[in-house]
Amino acid sequence: MTDGRPAGPGCPVSEDREVVVTGLGTSSPVGGDAPATWNALLSGVSGVRGIKEAWADVLPVRIAAPVAVEPAERLATYETRRLGRVQQLALLAAREAWQDAGAPETPPERLAVAVSSGGGGVGSLLDQYDVLRERGWQRLSPLTLPMYMANGPAAWISVEFGAAAELHAPASACASGADALARGRELIRSGQADVVLAGGADAMIHPVIVAGFAAMRALSRRNEDPEGACRPFDAGRDGFVLGEGAGVMVLEAAGHAARRGARVYAELAGAGRSADAYHIANPDPSGAGAARAMRRALADAGVKPGEIAHVNVHATGTTLGDAAEAVALRQVLGPGLCGASVAATKSLTGHLLGAAGAVEAVITALTLHHGVVPPAVNLDEPDASIGDDVLRAVVRGGPGVLPEGAAAALSNSFAFGGQNVSLVLRRRS
Amino acid sequence: MARTEQEILAGVAEILHDVCGIEPARSTVDKAFVDDLDVDSLSMYEIGMTTQDRFGVELPDEDMRGLRTVGDLVDYIRMAGVSA
Numbered sequence: 001m002t003d004g005r006p007a008g009p010g011c012p013v014s015e016d017r018e019v020v021v022t023g024l025g026t027s028s029p030v031g032g033d034a035p036a037t038w039n040a041l042l043s044g045v046s047g048v049r050g051i052k053e054a055w056a057d058v059l060p061v062r063i064a065a066p067v068a069v070e071p072a073e074r075l076a077t078y079e080t081r082r083l084g085r086v087q088q089l090a091l092l093a094a095r096e097a098w099q100d101a102g103a104p105e106t107p108p109e110r111l112a113v114a115v116s117s118g119g120g121g122v123g124s125l126l127d128q129y130d131v132l133r134e135r136g137w138q139r140l141s142p143l144t145l146p147m148y149m150a151n152g153p154a155a156w157i158s159v160e161f162g163a164a165a166e167l168h169a170p171a172s173a174c175a176s177g178a179d180a181l182a183r184g185r186e187l188i189r190s191g192q193a194d195v196v197l198a199g200g201a202d203a204m205i206h207p208v209i210v211a212g213f214a215a216m217r218a219l220s221r222r223n224e225d226p227e228g229a230c231r232p233f234d235a236g237r238d239g240f241v242l243g244e245g246a247g248v249m250v251l252e253a254a255g256h257a258a259r260r261g262a263r264v265y266a267e268l269a270g271a272g273r274s275a276d277a278y279h280i281a282n283p284d285p286s287g288a289g290a291a292r293a294m295r296r297a298l299a300d301a302g303v304k305p306g307e308i309a310h311v312n313v314h315a316t317g318t319t320l321g322d323a324a325e326a327v328a329l330r331q332v333l334g335p336g337l338c339g340a341s342v343a344a345t346k347s348l349t350g351h352l353l354g355a356a357g358a359v360e361a362v363i364t365a366l367t368l369h370h371g372v373v374p375p376a377v378n379l380d381e382p383d384a385s386i387g388d389d390v391l392r393a394v395v396r397g398g399p400g401v402l403p404e405g406a407a408a409a410l411s412n413s414f415a416f417g418g419q420n421v422s423l424v425l426r427r428r429s
Numbered sequence: 430m431a432r433t434e435q436e437i438l439a440g441v442a443e444i445l446h447d448v449c450g451i452e453p454a455r456s457t458v459d460k461a462f463v464d465d466l467d468v469d470s471l472s473m474y475e476i477g478m479t480t481q482d483r484f485g486v487e488l489p490d491e492d493m494r495g496l497r498t499v500g501d502l503v504d505y506i507r508m509a510g511v512s513a
Contacts, residue, residue: 078448146471
């Protein structure tokens with residue numbers, strides 16, 4: 001076995017097939033790329049703002065977290081016509097990640113894409129529905145369906161990079177980005193690909209989506225204080241803030257990366273999934289499903305709970321979700337929570353839905369790489385029912401420091417439908 | 430007011446740039462949409478739609494299928510302008 005690929009099912013996976021992160025790309029409400037996003041998070045810059053468009057005037061929620069840099073600024077006219085907004089964000093993040101990784105030379109049949117989206121091109125579809133009603137079918141874009149389809153972002157990336165190994169777009173609502181990264185990891189571990197562009201994107205700041213989440217009473221209504229609206233673990237939290245963005249990682253077989261001398265941010269060491277099987281939208285308050293996903297991720301990575309030095313929590317700022325995650329963290333990490341740091345980055349970025357897990361995995365990789373933890377904001381009056389162990393671990397009031405040496409981190413993503421995905425990232429020595 | 434062939438060609442080149450990203454200088458009358466400029470069928474329909482917006486010329490599918498080159502489209506727009 002000279003090419004580092006496993007011989008077949010049941011064959012132990014060699015060190016060569018460990019999965020490392022060699023490229024990062026992000027478009028977020030706080031930055032147009034990964035370095036800008038990272039720097040903004042360390043400075044505590046919020047991406048939440050008032051919605052200026054008139055359609056929001058009649059809604060109970062008039063705040064959101066749009067991307068900091070409009071994708072059209074970095075795309076040709078024909079690209080903005082051809083790609084829906086979510087596809088634009090995904091493609092830009094993929095380009096950034098690819099360049100960041102040094103554009104690894106990879107045969108097409110060894111390069112895969114796993115990029116997902118919670119809502120796909122629903123915004124494009126709704127825009128075209130307006131065209132249909134106002135101007136007739138002849139005026140519809142011939143690309144209406146390609147702009148809408150859930151695998152559209154992944155498909156455009158596959159076409160642009162000539163990624164012919166496999167194409168995946170697991171639809172997992174707000175866990176989509178993390179689920180796609182887990183899929184990307186599996187593709188490398190199983191030997192189906194050597195390099196995978198993996199992540200997630202979403203762009204759903206549209207009247208019917210805002211109104212729909214508002215009808216669920218899921219969104220913060222702190223309209224007069226946008227930057228204070230997302231308050232993970234705070235007693236005054238009243239819902240999440242709808243954001244948009246994209247995160248893409250270049251995942252690579254460790255042997256492949258080593259042979260070309262690639263810079264490695266971290267290892268994507270494990271992934272765990274579970275389902276609550278409890279409610280279509282509410283989390284299971286027992287935290288059982290979330291805890292199961294975390295335990296599976298730890299087992300997959302061969303990491304003990306006590307070895308977790310850091311957690312990027314899902315914590316969207318909803319009453320039920322934050323409470324359930326705290327319970328789950330306690331179940332899994334136990335006393336280990338005391339020595340760990342917790343990053344609640346949605347307090348600054350808002351909730352990027354299907355992009356959240358991917359952008360937060362990017363942030364977690366950078367946390368391990370730089371040894372610095374981005375601070376949370378708005379935790380002014382900690383909710384005592386969350387528990388002191390979790391509350392004390394949340395880094396706030398300025399960046400935290402991650403101890404040097406071996407370190408592993410969890411990144412959590414939980415979704416409507418009761419879908420849970422946890423990732424374990426680890427520093428490479 | 431009738432447009433000159435040059436004006437129509439410049440307009441078509443702009444449409445091809447906006448829809449397909451083709452540099453305007455490449456869109457000369459002898460270029461075939463599919464063989465020379467790599468325009469796919471979905472983009473052809475969008476070019477038809479944009480032609481209507483820009484020149485006010487209806488371009489039914491059956492006529493569109495007969496247009497092989499940039500020059501064919503320029504002529505079609507010019508003739509439609511004359512008969513209008």
